[in-house]
Amino acid sequence: MQRKIAIALLITFLLALLPWPYGVFQLIRLWVTGGLAFLAVSSFTKKQIPWFYIFSALLFQPFLKVDLGRELWMMVDIAMAIIFIVLLCKGNFKGNTVEK
Numbered sequence: 001m002q003r004k005i006a007i008a009l010l011i012t013f014l015l016a017l018l019p020w021p022y023g024v025f026q027l028i029r030l031w032v033t034g035g036l037a038f039l040a041v042s043s044f045t046k047k048q049i050p051w052f053y054i055f056s057a058l059l060f061q062p063f064l065k066v067d068l069g070r071e072l073w074m075m076v077d078i079a080m081a082i083i084f085i086v087l088l089c090k091g092n093f094k095g096n097t098v099e100k
Contacts, residue, residue, distance in 0.1 A: 001042075002038075002039060002042050002093040003088070003093035005035050005038055005039060005093075006039065006084055006087065006088055006092075006093045007088065008035065009032060009035045009036070009039075009080075009084055010081055010084040010085065010088065012028055012031060012032060012035075013032075013077045013078075013080045013081040013084065014077075014081050015028070016028050016073075016074075016077045017074055017077055017078070026062050029060050029061065029062040030062050032056075032057075032060040033057050033060050033061045033062065036053045036054075036056050036057035036060065037053070037057050039053045040053035040054050040057060052083075056080065059076070
């Protein structure tokens with residue numbers, strides 16, 4: 001499940017680079033926050049410290065908007081996509097089970 005969510009987040013970060021209406025970006029932020037929160041909880045159960053996921057979820061959360069401007073948000077989305085590509089290539093997300 002972690003791998004599937006990580007792939008979906010990667011695709012979402014790339015789709016966020018397109019010129020969507022503002023409401024779509026709000027939905028994207030909500031989904032990304034939920035996905036990152038899930039990965040944070042999953043990595044915590046694997047005895048890892050999930051600081052990256054927690055910080056990222058706080059950055060993307062849609063309730064208290066972090067106003068970075070469109071260009072900076074695009075750079076954040078690109079950086080997040082690259083980070084998730086690296087994490088997926090390194091095998092940080094193992095199949096559909098949470099390892100103990």
